[in-house]
Amino acid sequence: MKAIFSVCVVTVLFIxxxxxxxxxxxxxxxxxxxxxxxxxxxxxxxxxxxxxxxxPYEVISERSRLxxxxxxxxxxxxxxxxKIVFEVSIFVGDSILEAQEALLRFLSTCTVTIPxxxxxxxxxxxxxxxxxxxxxxxxxxxxxxxxxxxxxxxxVDETSPDITEIAKKIDERIKQEEEAKDAQDxxxxxxxxxxxxxDTTAPDTPVEVTFKTEGDGLYVEIDEGxxxxxxxxxxxxxxAQNTGEYKVTVYVRNERFLVSxxxxxxxxE
Amino acid sequence: MRKTVLVILCxxxxxxxxxxxxxxxxxxxxxxxxITAAVTVPTxxxxxxxxxxxxxxxxxxxxxxxxxxxxxxxxxxxxVPATQGAGGDPITNLTTxxxxxxxxxxxxDSLVDLGIGSFNIVIKIVPYxxxxxxxxxxxxxxxxQVINAEATITVGAKVFDPKMPNSSPLQVTYRVNxxxxxxxxxxxxxxxxxxxxxxxxxxxQTKAGGTSHTTTWNGKNANAQYVDTGDYKLRIxxxxxxxxxxxxxxxxxxxxxxxxxxxxxxxxxxGAEYQMMYHIRNTSLYTxxxxxxxxxxxxxxxxxxxxxxxxxxxxxxRVLPSPWTNLNSPPQDATDPAGVxxxxxxxxxxxxxxxxxxxxxxxxxxAASNITANTQLGCNYPITGMPIRVIVDSATPETAGANENIxxxxxxxxIANTTLPDAVKKNTITYTIRFEYQDGGTWHQISGYxxxxxxxxTIFDKPKLHDSSTNPPYLPWVKCVDIVCGWINGPATESxxxxxxxxxxxxxxxxxxxxxxxxxxxxxGSLSLQTMKMxxxxxxxxxxxxxxxxxxxxxxxxxxxxxxxxxxxxxxxLGYTTGSIPLNYMIAIxxxxxxxxxxxxxxxxxxxxKDDGASISDACCTLDCDGTPGSAPYxxxxxxxxxxxxxxxxxxxxxxxxxxxxxxxxxQQ
Numbered sequence: 001m002k003a004i005f006s007v008c009v010v011t012v013l014f015i016x017x018x019x020x021x022x023x024x025x026x027x028x029x030x031x032x033x034x035x036x037x038x039x040x041x042x043x044x045x046x047x048x049x050x051x052x053x054x055x056p057y058e059v060i061s062e063r064s065r066l067x068x069x070x071x072x073x074x075x076x077x078x079x080x081x082x083k084i085v086f087e088v089s090i091f092v093g094d095s096i097l098e099a100q101e102a103l104l105r106f107l108s109t110c111t112v113t114i115p116x117x118x119x120x121x122x123x124x125x126x127x128x129x130x131x132x133x134x135x136x137x138x139x140x141x142x143x144x145x146x147x148x149x150x151x152x153x154x155x156v157d158e159t160s161p162d163i164t165e166i167a168k169k170i171d172e173r174i175k176q177e178e179e180a181k182d183a184q185d186x187x188x189x190x191x192x193x194x195x196x197x198x199d200t201t202a203p204d205t206p207v208e209v210t211f212k213t214e215g216d217g218l219y220v221e222i223d224e225g226x227x228x229x230x231x232x233x234x235x236x237x238x239x240a241q242n243t244g245e246y247k248v249t250v251y252v253r254n255e256r257f258l259v260s261x262x263x264x265x266x267x268x269e
Numbered sequence: 270m271r272k273t274v275l276v277i278l279c280x281x282x283x284x285x286x287x288x289x290x291x292x293x294x295x296x297x298x299x300x301x302x303x304i305t306a307a308v309t310v311p312t313x314x315x316x317x318x319x320x321x322x323x324x325x326x327x328x329x330x331x332x333x334x335x336x337x338x339x340x341x342x343x344x345x346x347x348x349v350p351a352t353q354g355a356g357g358d359p360i361t362n363l364t365t366x367x368x369x370x371x372x373x374x375x376x377x378d379s380l381v382d383l384g385i386g387s388f389n390i391v392i393k394i395v396p397y398x399x400x401x402x403x404x405x406x407x408x409x410x411x412x413x414q415v416i417n418a419e420a421t422i423t424v425g426a427k428v429f430d431p432k433m434p435n436s437s438p439l440q441v442t443y444r445v446n447x448x449x450x451x452x453x454x455x456x457x458x459x460x461x462x463x464x465x466x467x468x469x470x471x472x473x474q475t476k477a478g479g480t481s482h483t484t485t486w487n488g489k490n491a492n493a494q495y496v497d498t499g500d501y502k503l504r505i506x507x508x509x510x511x512x513x514x515x516x517x518x519x520x521x522x523x524x525x526x527x528x529x530x531x532x533x534x535x536x537x538x539x540g541a542e543y544q545m546m547y548h549i550r551n552t553s554l555y556t557x558x559x560x561x562x563x564x565x566x567x568x569x570x571x572x573x574x575x576x577x578x579x580x581x582x583x584x585x586x587r588v589l590p591s592p593w594t595n596l597n598s599p600p601q602d603a604t605d606p607a608g609v610x611x612x613x614x615x616x617x618x619x620x621x622x623x624x625x626x627x628x629x630x631x632x633x634x635x636a637a638s639n640i641t642a643n644t645q646l647g648c649n650y651p652i653t654g655m656p657i658r659v660i661v662d663s664a665t666p667e668t669a670g671a672n673e674n675i676x677x678x679x680x681x682x683x684i685a686n687t688t689l690p691d692a693v694k695k696n697t698i699t700y701t702i703r704f705e706y707q708d709g710g711t712w713h714q715i716s717g718y719x720x721x722x723x724x725x726x727t728i729f730d731k732p733k734l735h736d737s738s739t740n741p742p743y744l745p746w747v748k749c750v751d752i753v754c755g756w757i758n759g760p761a762t763e764s765x766x767x768x769x770x771x772x773x774x775x776x777x778x779x780x781x782x783x784x785x786x787x788x789x790x791x792x793x794g795s796l797s798l799q800t801m802k803m804x805x806x807x808x809x810x811x812x813x814x815x816x817x818x819x820x821x822x823x824x825x826x827x828x829x830x831x832x833x834x835x836x837x838x839x840x841x842x843l844g845y846t847t848g849s850i851p852l853n854y855m856i857a858i859x860x861x862x863x864x865x866x867x868x869x870x871x872x873x874x875x876x877x878x879k880d881d882g883a884s885i886s887d888a889c890c891t892l893d894c895d896g897t898p899g900s901a902p903y904x905x906x907x908x909x910x911x912x913x914x915x916x917x918x919x920x921x922x923x924x925x926x927x928x929x930x931x932x933x934x935x936x937q938q
């Protein structure tokens with residue numbers, strides 16, 4: 001019985017990894033991933049986007065992808081109309097390879113093979129891909145060091161900005177950013193003391209969770225794992241209506257888009 | 270001789286008759302005593318127990334005590350003995366005295382002798398020497414008026430909740446007999462204990478006797494405040510020319526009735542209920558809020574600092590909540606740590622189509638004073654001998670009789686009498702909740718009723734949003750359920766639902782294909798399992814700030830909307846590692862031209878399938894179904910449950926050059 005179970009588990013894992021490896025392997029071939037440049041560069045302490053002047057455009061809204069791809073999407077538009085004109089997606093990896101794999105993942109979900117940026121005369125980043133809508137560049141995806149940037153025009157018309165210029169500004173900013181010696185040297189936001197008062201609680205019974213964060217310009221997001229985390233009297237509590245095992249994850253992103261996350265498990269029974 | 274005897278007999282008979290007649294005419298034979306009664310005429314009018322003052326005069330020395338007999342004559346009729354009432358002097362062994370005599374009183378219970386009415390009365394008092402038949406000289410009054418009246422008062426119901434919505438004021442009927450007299454009438458409400466006046470409904474109005482009059486009481490005091498719960502009396506007081514008032518009272522129980530919770534429940538095979546959730550609990554995305562399955566969906570109650578669940582602290586009834594219409598987030602409450610309004614709300618409900626909803630009523634447990642702020646009151650029931658029951662029109666108690674003899678804070682389960690529509694749609698159902706009390710074996714209605722409206726979505730079947738999780742975010746989102754129910758809005762088969770969902774995804778939102786890169790805009794993750802960023806999609810839908818979509822987005826939208834209402838779909842990836850897809854002509858979503866996008870090749874294509882790939886639905890691409898999809902003319906077809914082979918024959922110029930890569934129910938955030 002144990003053997004059958006083990007075989008099943010192994011089979012499931014095998015299928016998962018085959019899918020995953022299959023998937024990336026295929027993309028790697030298509031995009032000649034092994035030839036990508038810049039892997040020997042330094043790690044950057046993220047990018048301080050607020051120092052990148054994209055006037056007259058400004059951030060109208062943000063979108064978090066911390067729970068899935070780890071990206072943050074800044075949606076830019078004109079202040080007066082608040083209409084979104086283009087998006088800048090930012091991902092900062094712990095390594096250059098991680099950033100380039102994020103770029104590869106993005107490319108792999110496009111239904112068309114995206115041309116190398118050089119074919120459109122775009123030379124930003126270590127690795128760059130770009131796509132045009134007519135004669136207008138509508139998509140630029142590039143990595144510089146451990147930073148993956150994706151720029152997308154929402155609509156192409158005569159008022160559309162030149163996102164090549166925007167990409168250059170962002171790329172220049174990344175170049176100026178401070179370097180880190182290694183992944184441990186990245187000035188990620190800190191999540192300390194993440195704990196739960198009791199590992200096990202009853203349905204609808206709050207249990208206190210604690211954690212502290214440190215860093216500049218922090219954005220905190222809590223994946224409640226299907227339960228609910230809420231503030232009460234300056235403290236945070238978790239509760240869930242149904243029995244089960246809940247994984248509560250705290251994501252913290254700083255103003256340089258460096259992300260930390262911690263997970264705890266709480267049983268409700 | 271015989272004639273003489275006959276004449277004598279006749280004369281004798283006539284004489285005797287004359288004597289009898291004389292006796293009838295006068296009760297008073299010739300005096301045999303010197304005692305004389307002198308009677309004082311009472312002032313008119315009199316009523317009830319009437320005190321007759323008289324003097325007994327005996328000129329002799331020593332005087333002799335007397336007994337008296339008292340008679341009355343009504344409206345000129347014969348004298349008949351008067352009934353002695355309480356008080357006054359006895360009627361035997363009374364002292365006498367020389368003129369002006371010894372004073373005495375006789376209390377006449379006129380009500381016993383006369384009953385109700387208006388009368389002209391003469392009182393006669395005949396004295397006797399005590400213990401003998403020696404009769405003195407009688408005295409009598411001249412005629413005086415006696416009015417004996419009777420007041421009655423009745424109420425429309427003995428149990429009244431003036432704060433009950435839709436209640437009518439309490440009907441009060443009052444009357445004073447006899448007719449022919451105008452009485453001055455006052456109708457008031459007094460406390461049952463102590464008789465303190467609460468409010469005067471009729472204030473000293475002259476009204477005709479013998480006629481029923483009506484007024485109403487709205488349950489408020491003289492200051493227009495709702496009276497506190499408790500026992501009260503309706504009292505009528507009638508007077509006539511200074512006579513003592515005739516009064517009558519009728520008890521009424523002021524109660525506080527109401528429902529503070531309606532929790533919809535799963536009704537097993539007769540009605541599966543499905544928990545829904547909002548995708549924004551507070552102000553940010555991804556703080557999900559599952560509508561609790563163990564709490565009422567409709568509720569009123571105490572907020573922090575409140576003293577009662579049925580009333581606010583000023584003693585006014587709580588406003589009943591209307592259905593909550595924000596589809597993204599629940600009502601907010603600044604005092605609730607979770608940020609969700611938890612005491613006064615009306616959240617939507619989701620049942621399988623053709624269900625009979627089952628729901629639990631929670632009866633309110635306390636009231637608040639409208640007179641003294643911040644003061645909790647009891648509901649003043651159960652009432653001994655008068656059980657109260659709750660009735661829901663169009664629903665039946667789950668257990669017979671369970672709705673009778675309710676108590677504050679009790680619960681009663683009901684099952685709807687009629688089924689919800691056998692359709693996928695948004696419904697508004699209304700329950701009318703009433704209360705009755707039992708008195709004398711009969712149920713009587715308590716004025717007023719509560720009407721509650723509920724948004725109830727009926728969906729096709731159990732939602733199938735994710736393979737493993739039944740927690741947020743893998744519960745049906747209210748917004749998504751609302752959108753799809755709006756699309757279907759009626760009876761539909763599984764195939765019809767597929768068709769509607771695919772067509773609506775293609776046209777409803779006005780979204781356009783990303784012809785630049787075919788990149789995912791609302792889905793993330795690798796093609797082995799993607800997550801639909803439904804929060805972002807809805808945000809853009811609400812703000813009309815759509816970006817673009819690709820096939821993954823369309824496949825995940827289609828499958829998520831279908832799965833939300835229980836029509837099982839997966840996303841299916843064609844091509845990719847199994848080979849690129851050479852394309853025929855198509856119309857991409859949001860466009861109208863027939864094109865071969867991206868130079869005629871997809872690296873992959875995502876579609877939706879309800880049967881693991883045997884058939885395919887594609888909201889992203891309108892294909893040419895005329896049998897020659899590689900060239901004009903084109904016959905447009907938005908594929909819905911199209912067999913795999915025929916779908917691919919339309920999509921691709923070489924269907925055998927690729928296969929299926931993966932299929933999954935997408936995640937949802």
